[in-house]
Amino acid sequence: MKTVDRATRPVRLTPLDLLALGLIGLRTRKVRAVLSALGIAIGIATIVVVTGIPASSQRNLMAELSALGTDVLQVSPAPSGTGEAVALPAQAPAMVARIGPVRQVAAVANTHTPLRRSDQSAEGDGAGLAVLAGSPDLLPVLRARMHSGSFLDATAAKLPMIVLGSATATRLGIPDLRPGEPPPQVLVGRQWFTVRGILAPVPLSPDLDVAAIIGWESAATYLHFDRRPTVIYVRTYEPAIEQVRSVLQATVDPANPGQVRVSLPSDALAAKRATANTFSALFLGLAVVALLVGGVGVANTMVISVLERRPEIGLRRALGASRGQIRGQFLTESVVLSLLGGFAGTLIGAAATAGYAAWLGWPVVIPASAALAGLGGAALIGVVAGVYPSMQAARLPPAQALAS
Structure with a gap:
């Protein structure tokens, strides 16, 4: 009996296996994946811009004050x-x-x-x-x-x-x-x-x-x-x-x-520049809203993906895939989708910051903390957005999934 249990025990998936499974839905539904990642990209790009531009402005101000003298x-x-x-x-x-x-x-x-x-x-x-x-x-x-x-x-x-x-x-x-x-x-x-x-x-x-x-x-x-x-x-x-x-x-x-x-x-000049940057908080709030909207978009995409791929889920369950493996597949897909949006948003935000700073003659400063926080936020949104769809996919009985 123990021999049979070992023979029928599901194979443990490596991280590379999970990544390959998670990319299946993105490769087969490219347009939907791009549109879903767009909200995440806009939010991350906004975060990079609203932190990078004030940082570049601050660096320029310090150089300006050093030249003028404090x-x-x-x-x-x-x-x-x-x-x-x-x-x-x-x-x-x-x-x-x-x-x-x-x-x-x-x-x-x-x-x-x-x-x-x-x-x-x-x-x-x-x-x-x-x-x-x-x-x-x-x-x-x-x-x-x-x-x-x-x-x-x-x-x-x-x-x-x-x-x-x-x-x-x-x-x-x-x-x-x-x-x-x-x-x-x-x-x-x-x-x-x-x-x-x-x-x-x-x-x-x-x-x-x-x-x-x-x-x-x-x-x-x-x-x-x-x-x-x-x-x-x-x-x-x-x-x-x-x-x-x-x-x-x-x-x-x-x-x-x-x-x-x-x-x-020089204090008055610094205060003037600080006042000009007070709108950064407003745009940072807009970035958070864009991230939330993007997260909702990713969750919606994953729910629809689960509904459309029921036969695939049923077939994998019938071939011995465990519920944990199904959860891991769809959760990985959600995180990868969000991270792709995060990487794209970071590149867009960095390019926009560099272009704006170069136009004004400022030094280009892109805080590493902003980029890392953006990517971390994208990964977190991917996890949160993918939890419910992945659990929903794992709960599907194999026979019901195949029948659909």
């Missing part, structure tokens, strides 16, 4: 409760420059003078554009660049010459300065100023993009400027930035230190 402090007056224009003491930049770890100091001041393209344009055409008096060290302190032309040197700072911010130049219809051509002029108050240069966008101080800069001495001569700055930029040694920050208020205005505000422009 050692710049911005000093400005605290908001006035009366709404009146407030400025810092005229001697404040010189006093700040005396602080030991401070390397460079630059200042700008709002002259509150209207800016127009010409005397024929309407009074309100320059609304929102500020005319600032600026010190010669402004560009190196902010590590700003010129789009065209040149900045104000010691001589030009005394003459009626002006440098336009990037947005200001576009607004006034002066997108570029061409060598060999007469430089354009703009009207500042009632005084004509010659455009000497156009700034490239300034990440550490976006206010300069919608401004025009004239020399400190020029502002005093032509616009009756009182030499009181409204913003001071301080570049210091990075290890000592907190110590410098702690003494800036009292140094700038010893009589009213509470009326002075000190901030890190």
Whole structure:
């Protein structure tokens, strides 16, 4: 009797055998398999994209901050409760420059003078554009660049010459300065100023993009400027930035230190980029929904597969296949189907992330954790989606399955 039991005992299937059996349904129903795996692929691709793009953006931000420097402090007056224009003491930049770890100091001041393209344009055409008096060290302190032309040197700072911010130049219809051509002029108050240069966008101080800069001495001569700055930029040694920050208020205005505000422009830039990435959570939620939909699709495909392949199940049971082997076959098919969708989704998501990052000039960063989590999630969905159909297939009596 024991000999008979051993002879009729089902053969144990190896993992390769289960894989071969699981691929039968996928090879014979290719279109259905592709459509079922599509939902999984979309979900995994979305997960890779919504983690890869912020990671690439973060890497680019770190490189950008390293290039611009995280050692710049911005000093400005605290908001006035009366709404009146407030400025810092005229001697404040010189006093700040005396602080030991401070390397460079630059200042700008709002002259509150209207800016127009010409005397024929309407009074309100320059609304929102500020005319600032600026010190010669402004560009190196902010590590700003010129789009065209040149900045104000010691001589030009005394003459009626002006440098336009990037947005200001576009607004006034002066997108570029061409060598060999007469430089354009703009009207500042009632005084004509010659455009000497156009700034490239300034990440550490976006206010300069919608401004025009004239020399400190020029502002005093032509616009009756009182030499009181409204913003001071301080570049210091990075290890000592907190110590410098702690003494800036009292140094700038010893009589009213509470009326002075000190901030890190690099922190504002980082916060802006973080705010731009807040939609990642929303898309991650959409990715989870897509995975759930894909899982339902896989489960539906497996249920239909069991119904269509009853004769095959009955024949295998009649030839000695155990219920466990039938369960393993259909569970393997479900997992393989989900993993194929997961691999396809990972490749699609990586390609989309790389394309988007390359388009924006960012370094391509695809977190390995996101890809592994996506594939693990796909395998888990395959197991969950395949449990019921595989149990349903294993419960079919051989005679009933063959009769169908």
